[in-house]
Amino acid sequence: MSIADQLEECQNRIAQACEQASRSIASVLLIAVSKTHPAQSVEVALNAGQRHFGENYVQECIEKINLLNSLRAEIIWHFIGPLQSNKTKVIAEQVDWVQSIDRLKIAQRLSAQRPTHLPPLQVLVQVNISGESTKSGVQPSETLQLCQEILGLPNLQLRGLMAIPEPGVGSTSLKELHTLFETIQSELGNYKHFDTLSMGMSDDLELAIESGSTMVRIGTAIFGKRD
Numbered sequence: 001m002s003i004a005d006q007l008e009e010c011q012n013r014i015a016q017a018c019e020q021a022s023r024s025i026a027s028v029l030l031i032a033v034s035k036t037h038p039a040q041s042v043e044v045a046l047n048a049g050q051r052h053f054g055e056n057y058v059q060e061c062i063e064k065i066n067l068l069n070s071l072r073a074e075i076i077w078h079f080i081g082p083l084q085s086n087k088t089k090v091i092a093e094q095v096d097w098v099q100s101i102d103r104l105k106i107a108q109r110l111s112a113q114r115p116t117h118l119p120p121l122q123v124l125v126q127v128n129i130s131g132e133s134t135k136s137g138v139q140p141s142e143t144l145q146l147c148q149e150i151l152g153l154p155n156l157q158l159r160g161l162m163a164i165p166e167p168g169v170g171s172t173s174l175k176e177l178h179t180l181f182e183t184i185q186s187e188l189g190n191y192k193h194f195d196t197l198s199m200g201m202s203d204d205l206e207l208a209i210e211s212g213s214t215m216v217r218i219g220t221a222i223f224g225k226r227d
């Protein structure tokens with residue numbers, strides 16, 4: 001199948017999952033994860049109507065943004081991979097969203113390095129939900145505090161939470177993350193921009209949408225298998 005066909009199939013899966021969960025289609029945003037795939041594939045998906053793209057590796061992300069510079073205004077770039085503090089500057093300068101904030105130091109650097117002529121960097125706090133073997137992500141019990149600290153940083157706009165559950169982790173962990181998301185949303189009171197829960201990939205997007213995800217990050221199902 002072509003990228004355009006796979007993208008359409010993916011949109012259909014999202015629509016069906018939304019219907020199953022009695023949610024509106026507009027409540028779930030699709031991020032096309034283009035890591036390891038060439039800039040050309042991003043352009044094909046863009047021409048098929050996709051606007052949001054996700055990248056995992058700093059160097060590959062920046063290379064692709066540069067290659068597609070003439071289309072920069074049409075693409076919304078999300079950085080979704082691990083971020084070391086010595087790599088924050090290019091990310092702060094080049095992308096629109098960072099979904100993988102898991103410590104204050106990284107958030108502080110991104111805010112300090114975000115050029116002030118650009119809109120605030122949209123950020124998500126990455127949470128390590130139960131059943132994950134990776135070390136990335138903040139513990140659920142420490143998530144509210146990190147969110148509150150980020151609210152004090154001038155060039156970031158906190159938008160919500162992100163998680164990368166292990167395959168087959170089951171709906172309980174996903175629902176726990178949704179509960180944490182709602183708890184923090186209410187703790188933040190008047191703050192109106194905490195509206196995004198990023199979870200769900202090619203294999204579990206239906207479960208994620210059923211569990212309250214508002215943003216799914218899909219690679220394989222759109223661009224095919226990675227090497």
Ligand SMILES: *Cc1c(COP(=O)(O)O)cnc(C)c1O
Nearest residue numbers: 033056080201202217218219220
């Ligand atoms: C690679 C990746 C995805 C996409 O995974 P697929 O299974 O290919 O859909 C989503 N989120 C993150 C953080 C990733 O690294």
